[in-house]
Amino acid sequence: MQYLRLSIFLIFPLFLFSQDFSNQWTGHYSYFEINDIYAAEDRVYAASENSVFIFDAETRTSETFSTINGLSGETISSIYHSSTYDITVVGYDNGLLELILDDEVRTFIDIVDQPTIPPTEKRINHFFENDDKLYISTEFGIVEFNLERIEFGDTFFIGPGGSQINVTGTIVAENSIYATTLNNGIFSADVTNPNLVDFNQWANPIPGSFRDIVIFNNQILVHQNLDLVQSLENNVLTTVFTAPSSIRDMYADSGNLTISLVDRALVLDTNFSETASITSTTEDSFELNTSLTINNEVYLGTNTRGLLELELSNPNTKTLVSPEGPLSNFTFGIEALNNNLWVVFGQYDVNFNPFPLQRRGISKLTVDGWFNISRDEVLGATSLSHITINPNNEDQVFISSLSSGLIEVNNNEVTNLFNDVNSGFESFVPDDSNFVFLNGSVFDNEGNLWVNNSRVDDGLKRFSPGATQTFNVDLSGLVSNPLGNLGFSDTVIDRDGNLFIGGWNSGVIGYNPNTENQIQLSGEAEGSNIPSDYVLALEIDRNNQLWIGTFRGIRVLFNPSGVFQQSNPQASQIIILDDEGVPQELLFDETITDIEADGSNNKWVATASSGVFYFSPDGQETLAHFTTDNSPLPTNNVRDISVDDSTGSVFFATEKGLLEFKGTATGPESNLDNVVAFPNPVRPGFNGRVTIRGLTSRANVKITDIEGNLVYEEVSEGGSIQWDTTAFGRHKVASGVYLILVTGEDQGETTVSKLLVVR
Known part of the structure; x- marks a missing residue:
């Protein structure tokens, strides 16, 4: 009876109603890698890496589902739609099952949580519907799911002795159920047999080795x-077609059999005669994952070009029908400025190793949507990792490559690639331009771009746009073995023009361009208080303080300019009180991947394993903590953050997709003409904070009741502040009209607004 005990673990479903995050979040997922597609009526159901879209061929519109709507964000392996029950079913590599019905996502974790199945053998391979049952082919066997009752049924372990085997597909025909397996042949049984949980009932x-049925x-x-x-008939196989290369997928509709190869889709009629061949060419290349034919239209699910549509009668004209988005979900570096967001998809590991080199192109989000620069338009550059927008000319963007040098983009077109051959940037391997390791860069007030150059003596370069050569800063006195320092990460500049660089084992290096003095904060320097010499992130906040993110925690340098006059500069820990009043270090032992200050000087901190933290300006208060459990983040490893000061939006780059949080903290304005408070009115039940934005830098904000009693006062550090609607933190203010009095830093400009609070 062991097989029976194993089979009943899925009878009692463990499902969750997923949360919809669309009020505060936007998902900017890529739909250029298509893993699986299915057609029903006039719709094509397409699964990209970790999101889904439904393309309506009649209306020419698409509906998307992602972590924003409640999908898990894991890697999707299979998709199916039941027209009978109007349910879209999504299967995952890890065994997760999700159903989309009535625009709501239900997540079933039964397979994922089953301890008797190895975690690497839970992949969902295929769906087949018969009557009210959905047969789910997995790497361990076959699982029944009742679509009418929305619950699991039996599980069939059909291998020798009831063992777990990889089932690649299942179909039901003439009261028989057939299952193909990767290594154990074809199995069949009477589908009406009430005892199919007994492996002995399967022939x-x-x-x-069979991959599809x-x-x-x-x-x-x-x-x-x-x-x-x-063709399978009476347990005899007859070859009906031989493909010119390996078959990746087969899809059948009423009149066409569509066969997917890596470089072409073949359409066969009922006589197995080829009626169309859509082939990748040098001029029109694609890598095919899957394809299907429906209503005289062929749909190609490609690996990098999305879902392509074409007519059987005109196979040379292809139309992209994937929703717009960035080129890839593997977002690595991002930079936002004035409603524009630039994205790159470079890659290097914890040891600053970019190999195997990736050439993925560049994406840009504007108010009009996405604009993409393909991999073929980046002049051969690989491992694009860091973006810097020229603050004096926002149409000019410089992108660092941890391999190829520096790309210049003008008016959305790549115009130059600067490397060791045509500029002062250096390769650490002689005569090989694949080893020009550039990363963090920043503009100074004179319009010069400072860039770090890894594994060479002159590790800091000053590059003037329009020129080619560089001014070099020799850092070998602080990095005695440049080749042993595997890479530099970030570069920032403070108000006084001092440069700071983080690196793999160099801690923080400071450089004063006026005096040419250099300093270093590292574990080797006694009392420097740096928890790790591996520094991944640096940020100069709106108070000119240097925040340092390391492999094992966070530190602050309160007076970065002053360290050049100190013999032993020291960074400071941030000590907070836990829930029990015990002092502890903020983010102790966490790997910090990025730090950004928003318009209110609050700190957004990305980590390698704990998601994103949102802190008050001094780090003493945690305003929010976003993880995969309470937000649409698809992973807790967040690589980069960028804040758009003009809108308050905060962007998060992860290896599984790009997310946008609708923040409220904006950068400082030049005047007080557009001061606004929201929400206004504050309605009963509102427990959040009122945002007052449109402020100038260092503006004084006072809030009084209608009788003039002061209830709040603060000096803005950016373009906005937030009020918790309490009287100096003591108690919630009563219902009434409140006056917001704003005075500029020089007291030459004032404005008054009104706020209604209803309790």
């Missing part, structure tokens, strides 16, 4: 030996 007459023109078709399509 295994045909050995071999479909019903086409009343025939059962399978493919094995990579390139053979065979």
Whole structure:
């Protein structure tokens, strides 16, 4: 009875109603890598890496589902739609099952949580619907799911002795159920047999390795030996078609069999004659994952070009029908400024190793949508990792490569690639331009771009746009073995023009361009108080304080300019009180990947394993903590953050997608003409903070009741402040009209606004 005990673990479903985050979040997922597609009526259901879209061929519109709507963000392996029950079913590599019904996502974790199945063998391979049952083919067996009752049924472990085997597909035909397996051949049984949980009820007459099974023109078709399509009848296989190369996928509709190869889609009629071949060419190349034909239209699910639509009668004209988005979900570096967001998809590991080199292009988000610069337009550059927008000319952008040098983009077009051949940037491997390791860069007040250059003596370069050569700063006195310092990360500049660089084992290096003095904060320097010499992130906040993110915690340098006059400069810990009043270090032992200050000087801190923290300006108060459990973040490893001061939006780059949080903290304005408070009115039940924005830098904000009693006062550090609607933190203010009096720093400009509070 062991097989019976194993089979009932899915009878009692463990499902969750997923949360919708669309009020505060926007998902900027990529739909250029298509893992699976399915067609029903006039709609194509497409699964990208970790999100789904439904393309309506009649209306030419798409509806998307992602972590914003409640999907998990894990890697999708299969998709299916039941027209009978109007349910879209999504299967994942890790065994997760999610259903989209009535625009609501339900998540089933039964397979994921099953301890008797190895975690690497839970992948969902295929769906097949028969009557009210959905047969789910997995790497361990077959699982029944009742679509009418929305619950799991039996599980069939059909391998020898009831063992777990990789089932690649399941179909039902003429009261028989057939299952193809990767290594154990084809199995069949009477689908009406009430005891299919008994492996002895399954026959295994045909050995071999089979990757797919479909019903086409009343025939059962399978493919094995990579390139053979065979008909199965009376347990006999007959070859009906031999593909020119390995078959990736087969899809059957009423009149067409569509076969996907890596470089082409073949459309066969009911006589297995080829009626169309859509082939990748040098001029029009694609890598195909899956394809299908419906209503005389062919849809190609490609690996990098999205979902392409074409007519059978005109296979040379392709239309992209994927929703717009960035080129890839593997977002690595981002930079936002004035409603524009630039995105790159470079890659290097914890040891600053970019190999194997990736060439993924550049993406840009504007108010009009996404604009993409393809991989073929970046002059051969790879591992694009860091973006700096020229503050004096926002149409000019410089992108560092941890391999190829520095890219210049003008008016959305890549115009130059500066490397060791045509500029002062250096390769640490002689005569090889694949080793020009540039990363963090920043503009100074004179319009010069300072860039760090890893693994060479002159580790800091001053580059003047329009020129080619560089002014070099020799850092070998602080980094005695440049080749041993595997890479530099960030570069920032303070109000006085001092440069600070973080690196792999160099701690923080400071450089004063006026005096050419250099300093270093590292674990080797006694009393420097740096928890790790591996510094990944630096940020100069609105109070000119240097925040330092390391491999093992966070530190602050309160007077960065003053360290050049100190013999032993020291960074400070941030000590907070936990819930029990015990002092502890903020983010102790956390790997900090980025730090950004928003318009209110609050700090956004990204980590490698704990999501994103949002702190007050001094770090003493945690305003929010976003993880995969309470937000649409698809992973807790967040690589980069960028804040758009003009809108308050905060962008998070992860290896599984790009997310936008609708923040409220904006940068300082030049005048007080647009001061506004929201929400206004404050309605009963509101427990958040009122945001007052449109402020100038260092503006004084006073809030009084209608009788003139002061209830709040603060000096802005950016373009906005937030009020918790209490009287100096003591108690909630009463219902009434409140006056917001704002005075500029020089007291030459004032404005008054009104705020209604209703309790």
